[in-house]
Amino acid sequence: MIASNSVQAELQNVQPVKLVVEQVSKKFRSGGRHSHDVQALQNINLQVDEGEYVCLVGRSGCGKTTLLNVIAGLEKPDSGRILVDGKPVTEPGRDRMVMFQEAALFPWLDVLSNVLFGLRLKPNLTEADRIEVANFYLKMIGLEKFRHSNIHELSGGMKQRVALARALAPNPRVLLMDEPFGALDALTREQLYGDIQDIWLRRRKTIVFVTHNVREAVCLGDRVLVFSPNPGRIVEEYRIDLPRPRDINSVSLAEYSVAITRCLKGYGEDREVAE
Amino acid sequence: MKRFLRAGAFFVLVLLAWHYGALYAVKKGWLSPVLAPDPLSVGQYICGAFRDGSMTTAIWVTFRRLLVGYSLGLVIGLPLGLLTAQFKAFRDTIGLVALGLQTLPSVCWVPLALLWFQQSEKAMFFVVIMGSLWSVLIATETGVRNMPPIYVRAARTMGSRGLHTWIKVILPASLPFLVSGMKQGWAFAWRSLMAAEIYVTILTGDGLGRLLHYGRELLAMDQVLGVMIVIVLIGLMADKILFAPCERFLHRRWGLI
Numbered sequence: 001m002i003a004s005n006s007v008q009a010e011l012q013n014v015q016p017v018k019l020v021v022e023q024v025s026k027k028f029r030s031g032g033r034h035s036h037d038v039q040a041l042q043n044i045n046l047q048v049d050e051g052e053y054v055c056l057v058g059r060s061g062c063g064k065t066t067l068l069n070v071i072a073g074l075e076k077p078d079s080g081r082i083l084v085d086g087k088p089v090t091e092p093g094r095d096r097m098v099m100f101q102e103a104a105l106f107p108w109l110d111v112l113s114n115v116l117f118g119l120r121l122k123p124n125l126t127e128a129d130r131i132e133v134a135n136f137y138l139k140m141i142g143l144e145k146f147r148h149s150n151i152h153e154l155s156g157g158m159k160q161r162v163a164l165a166r167a168l169a170p171n172p173r174v175l176l177m178d179e180p181f182g183a184l185d186a187l188t189r190e191q192l193y194g195d196i197q198d199i200w201l202r203r204r205k206t207i208v209f210v211t212h213n214v215r216e217a218v219c220l221g222d223r224v225l226v227f228s229p230n231p232g233r234i235v236e237e238y239r240i241d242l243p244r245p246r247d248i249n250s251v252s253l254a255e256y257s258v259a260i261t262r263c264l265k266g267y268g269e270d271r272e273v274a275e
Numbered sequence: 276m277k278r279f280l281r282a283g284a285f286f287v288l289v290l291l292a293w294h295y296g297a298l299y300a301v302k303k304g305w306l307s308p309v310l311a312p313d314p315l316s317v318g319q320y321i322c323g324a325f326r327d328g329s330m331t332t333a334i335w336v337t338f339r340r341l342l343v344g345y346s347l348g349l350v351i352g353l354p355l356g357l358l359t360a361q362f363k364a365f366r367d368t369i370g371l372v373a374l375g376l377q378t379l380p381s382v383c384w385v386p387l388a389l390l391w392f393q394q395s396e397k398a399m400f401f402v403v404i405m406g407s408l409w410s411v412l413i414a415t416e417t418g419v420r421n422m423p424p425i426y427v428r429a430a431r432t433m434g435s436r437g438l439h440t441w442i443k444v445i446l447p448a449s450l451p452f453l454v455s456g457m458k459q460g461w462a463f464a465w466r467s468l469m470a471a472e473i474y475v476t477i478l479t480g481d482g483l484g485r486l487l488h489y490g491r492e493l494l495a496m497d498q499v500l501g502v503m504i505v506i507v508l509i510g511l512m513a514d515k516i517l518f519a520p521c522e523r524f525l526h527r528r529w530g531l532i
Contacts, residue, residue, distance in 0.1 A: 074428055092431045104429040107529050108447040117443075118433035152530030170433060 007129045010171065011136055016051035016206040017085045017095070017173040019071065024080035026066055039231035040066040041077070046225070046234065051204040055221030056234075057214055057260065063232025064210045068176050071208060072098045084174065094118065097172035101179040103159035105151045111162050112138070112147040118170040137165040140199060157188035161195070168203065175205045181216065190248055193219050197245045214264065218256045219248045226260060228267035236263050290314045312497040320497040321505065329486065330505065337468065337482035338509075340396065344403025345464050349457065352408045356415025357441070366416075373412045381406035381467035385475060394478045399471060406467040407460035414456015418449025451531060454521045461517070465510060483509075 026041040040063040048054045056064040069075040071082050073092040082089040084096065097118070105114050115134040119125065125133075138144040141161040151159065160180055167175060181189045197220065200207065211217050217224045218240055226236040238260055242252055297311040324330035359365040359373070384405040385398075392398035422445060430444045446453070472484020481489075483506055490498030525531050 072432055074431065092434075094432075094434045096432070098429070098432045100425055100429065102425060104423075104425045106426060106429075106444070106448070108450060110528075117430070117435075121434040121439070150528050150530065152528075166433075 006125055007132050010125065010129065010133050013203050014171050014173050016204050018050050019046075019048040019174055019206055019208070020083040021046040021067070021071065022081050022083065024067070024070060024077045024082065026063075026070065026075070026077045028066075041070070042231035042233045044080070044232075044234060048206055048208060051206055053200060053207045053209065053220060053222045055209045055211060055217035055224045056227055057211055057217045057224060057264065058227030058232075059229055059264070060212055062227045062229035064227045065178055066232065067227075068098070068178050068208060068210050071174075072096055072176050074098075094122070094170045095172050096174040096176055097167040097170060099160075099163050099167045099175065099177045099180045101182050103151075103156075103163040105159055105162055105166070107151045109151075110147070111143065111149050111151070111154070114151070114162060115166045115169050118166060122170060134165075134169055137169050138162075140168070140202075141165045141195065155188075156184050157192060160184065160192065164196070164199070168199070168205075173206060175207045177207065177209045179211050180209075182211070182213075189216075193248055194245060196220065201244065214257045214260045215248055215253065218242075218253050218260065219246050224256075224260060226263050226267070235267055236260075309494060310496050312500065316497045317500045317504070320495075320501040324486075324498075324501065330502075333481055333483045333486045333502075334505070334509070336480040337472065337484070340399040340403055340468055340482065341464060344400045344468070345407050345461060347400065348404045348407030348460060348464065349411055351404070352411030352460070353415055353453075355408075356412040357419060357445075359412065360416040360419035369412075370416060373409045373416075376405070377409040377413055381463050382470040384467070385471045388471075389475060394476060396477070396479045398475075399468065399477060399482075402471045403464045403468050406464040410460040410463055411456050414452050414459065415449065418452025418456070419445055421452065422448040451525055451529060454518065454525060457521075458518050461513065465513070469506065 021044050024041055024044040025039070028038045028040050030036060030038055044067060046054075056067065058064050066075065070077050071089065073082075073089050073096065089096075106117065109117065112131070112134055115137060116130055119130040119133055122130075135144060135147070138147055141164055143158060143161055143165070146154065146158065151162075154162065163180070181192055184192070193216070209217070209220055214224075218238075221240055224238045224240060225234045226238075227233070228235045238256060240256055242250075242256075246253060294313050294315075297306075297313050300306045300311050301308050321330065355365075355369055355373075359370040381402060384402050388398040388401040388405075392401060426444055426448050427440060430440055435444060468482075469484045472482040473488050476485070483502055487499060487502040487506075490496070490502060
């Protein structure tokens, strides 16, 4: 079967994009009688280059997920702005797809329809085109045999792979990943590290990846940014100059993660108590 | 097949017990023969009533009342439930009213319906609507409010907005709650309609409840039992045809028990 022109165009990788975070701050009011403000983000400045893979590490509650949501357009910053390709972000958009910690797949749809969900919101494609595009991504993640399975029949790792296919299908220029492998077992995770690197090399996207797992960050990122909580800010930056694909168990990788973990501990809560 | 045989054997036993029980009760003088018909005469009544058309007419009259009333209950209850889930103003007003009225046994609406609409079909529609509306409304609200918000966030990143989000995400995501609410609404509507038909004469047509009531007035026990059996069968059929497919779908897709 010869793919129609529109499918060809759709499957062509889009140019990854430069992402700029400018002076972003955000406060949350914690509930309860003794309510106090939590400074989730304080003057965050960050530039992610075209096709760069940036990982944010930090303790839970340090604001890294908030930053991701602000970039996604799901939350508004109190001040500052996000620029994608020079244009400010005001709302969620298909150019920035998100992969959540829970797969967030729709249980009322089968695997294929989940991947089709974003595609069906794209005009200028026929239904046949959309199905072809969806199948392309299902094949990429190795689940084309499961296209008519129900979500509850999939394992945790399979669910995250479908979520990845769903995020890739509308051909975004930025991929935002919020601890996508956090709930998986170690073996499944290691397999997915391989998959994600492979896919990233093939379909170059600008990726912002949030995790609290330092080794994971070093394994995947071109750059690892260390977040410190309350107020949430970026305190350190590491460039990871290791060849790809990387193996999470390699020794050279461990050197980086030791240094980053030490840095993280320095900015941990124990230090705040000492102050 | 084995299950089928087992069920068949059980019902044959029930019929036999009924037959001999009735004979015994009459012989002992506990019941007059009029009040203890055997299964055969009840079967004869049902067949006869179908043949002379009185049963088919009654079923149709009752069914139409249910169908119209219940559909209207859904059409009103569903959007109101969505609004109640979405807006605080609705929750504090309509939501509160719904919560209160849901506790009102729906047959209590009959006197009001008669005064407003006289002995007409409208009165029956009204009773059925009031029976089903509130459960549907409350189930819709509960379903929407219990939906994991991550579904909407995920949909928004994929470009879904406004009405599309409601129809393609929020409604299907609350489907398990909707189905159970619709089922409850159906049960309330069915019960209130039967009660209303039994105790009120509606000039525009005799439903099953009326047929049951005439059975009592004519001292025709075979008719009373026959109509009761038909009512049970209709209830069973509604469950199997209307709700069982929905529940099977939920079970298959969601993996719900």
